[in-house]
Amino acid sequence: MSGEAGSQEDNGKVSRVIRIGTRKSQLARIQTDSVAEKLKDLYPDVHLEIVGMSTTGDKILDTALSKIGEKSLFTKELENALERNEVDLVVHSLKDLPTCLPMGFTIGAVLKRENPFDAVVLHPRHRGKCLETLPDKSIVGTSSLRRAAQLKKRFPHLEFKDIRGNLNTRLKKLDEKNDFAAIILAAAGLRRMGWEDRISQILEPEDCMYAVGQGALAVEVRACDQDILEMVSVLHDPDTVLRCIAERAFLKHLEGGCSVPVAVHTEVKNSQLYLTGAVYSLDGSDSLKETMQTSTDSDNQEQERVDEKVQRVGITALKVPGMAQDAAEKLGVDLANLLLSKGAKEILTVARQLNDAR
Numbered sequence: 336m337s338g339e340a341g342s343q344e345d346n347g348k349v350s351r352v353i354r355i356g357t358r359k360s361q362l363a364r365i366q367t368d369s370v371a372e373k374l375k376d377l378y379p380d381v382h383l384e385i386v387g388m389s390t391t392g393d394k395i396l397d398t399a400l401s402k403i404g405e406k407s408l409f410t411k412e413l414e415n416a417l418e419r420n421e422v423d424l425v426v427h428s429l430k431d432l433p434t435c436l437p438m439g440f441t442i443g444a445v446l447k448r449e450n451p452f453d454a455v456v457l458h459p460r461h462r463g464k465c466l467e468t469l470p471d472k473s474i475v476g477t478s479s480l481r482r483a484a485q486l487k488k489r490f491p492h493l494e495f496k497d498i499r500g501n502l503n504t505r506l507k508k509l510d511e512k513n514d515f516a517a518i519i520l521a522a523a524g525l526r527r528m529g530w531e532d533r534i535s536q537i538l539e540p541e542d543c544m545y546a547v548g549q550g551a552l553a554v555e556v557r558a559c560d561q562d563i564l565e566m567v568s569v570l571h572d573p574d575t576v577l578r579c580i581a582e583r584a585f586l587k588h589l590e591g592g593c594s595v596p597v598a599v600h601t602e603v604k605n606s607q608l609y610l611t612g613a614v615y616s617l618d619g620s621d622s623l624k625e626t627m628q629t630s631t632d633s634d635n636q637e638q639e640r641v642d643e644k645v646q647r648v649g650i651t652a653l654k655v656p657g658m659a660q661d662a663a664e665k666l667g668v669d670l671a672n673l674l675l676s677k678g679a680k681e682i683l684t685v686a687r688q689l690n691d692a693r
Contacts, residue, residue: 352382353563356413356422359387360501365527366552367426370446373570381566386422388412410555414440417555423563425555429548429579432555434587436649443564443651444554445579447572449523451550453482453543455536456525457517458509465536466490466517473516476509480617480690482519484596485543488619502528519543523550544598544613547582551575558651568653574603576652577631577663581610583648584667589614589674594690595683606632608663612670614679617686623674629666631659 353374357367364387371383389412410432413425417440429445436442455466466475467490476498477483483495498505498515502524509518517535525534554567578601586597596615601608608631613624645651647664671679 351380352384353424353566354384354386354422356386356388356416356425358413359389360503362502362524362528363387363426366428369527370426370552370554370570373446374566377569378566386416388416414555417557423556423560424567427553427555429551429553430546432548432553432649434547434583434648436555436646439558440555440649441558441564441646441651442553442649443556444567444570445572445576445650445652446552446554446570448551448575448578449526450537451545452522452540453519453538453545454522454525454534455517455538456506456509456520456533457535458513458515461516462535466493466538466542469493469516474514476505476515476518479519479546480594480686481546481596481598481615482543484615484617484619484622484686485598486519486619488615488622489542502530506530506533521545521549540600540611544600544611547586547597547599548579551579553650558646564651565653568651571652571654573652573655573659576650576655577603577608577659578610580647580650580652580660580663581608581667581670582612583650584664585610585612585671586667587648588668588671589679589683595686597683603631606630608666610666610670612667612674614674614682615686616682617689621682623677623679623682625670625673625677627666627670627673629662631662 355367355371357363367385371385374381375383410427414437416422417425432442457464461469471492472494474494474496476496478497478499486493487495498508498518500508502520505518505520509515522534522537525531554570556563556567582599582601585599589597596617598613600611607628609626609628611624611626613622615622647660652660
């Protein structure tokens with residue numbers, strides 16, 4: 336194993352040392368600890384070390400993410416450490432990972448998805464309200480073009496303003512100042528931090544569809560590290576893998592990113608994978624939204640060993656039937672093509688230009 340170390344135990348045995356890279360934020364550490372616990376349960380002889388580091392996205396706090404124009408804001412430094420064999424695997428929020436990974440890396444595991452929806456957190460003075468009942472001209476904080484575009488259309492009486500920082504910072508800005516009536520955050524992050532009691536409202540798909548990969552954790556590894564790839568592959572949740580392959584294929588084919596408003600909703604039901612995808616103008620006035628489905632039933636398919644060299648939108652899923660993965664990827668591409676045929680490229684081009692000019 337590349338970069339593998341060993342440590343001497345009291346009984347004289349040498350145990351493998353696996354180093355896990357993570358961002359230093361409290362949420363990132365909680366997420367990484369949860370993955371480490373799962374690995375420890377599965378591989379009790381392995382000694383795990385967690386290595387925290389700061390990323391570009393953690394350091395630039397005065398600019399909206401969509402304005403920075405860097406696809407790997409929260410991942411680059413972690414991948415550099417992976418490349419230099421300083422760590423053996425890295426835990427990310429999947430939504431932070433671009434649909435094309437740098438050469439030599441792959442997502443070796445996508446864990447069971449937490450609630451992927453967005454949540455409304457109200458300023459204490461508005462306790463008991465929801466977005467619909469907030470006073471006219473109330474300011475809602477969000478750093479996401481996707482959220483702002485959908486919510487501007489749905490709640491025209493509200494105003495939306497950028498807010499940056501990690502979860503702790505954003506909640507502090509909300510509570511200690513009177514700048515914002517509410518902020519919009521991912522429900523998954525709030526739940527993982529144990530702050531579920533701050534959630535005033537979960538936004539349903541009719542109000543706000545979520546970001547590609549939102550709510551899922553990903554484990555990134557060196558593509559050539561077969562033993563590490565094998566080790567983490569048991570963490571894959573098959574339904575989450577298929578949903579996220581479809582979502583990432585949709586985004587990749589649209590050439591989307593955080594600088595344009597693209598949103599999704601997926602569901603696996605009765606061996607069918609449903610994907611709803613949408614693109615929006617910055618103010619939400621112009622949009623395209625469609626739903627397609629495909630079969631994920633592999634009962635009648637040969638349970639083939641998936642070639643670990645095959646990546647689908649950056650994901651290597653050794654324990655998930657290859658034909659189901661292919662169907663999920665095709666679904667994402669087909670839905671993107673449907674929206675492109677209806678004018679999605681024009682909407683996204685204008686959105687990108689307007690965002691750059693802001």
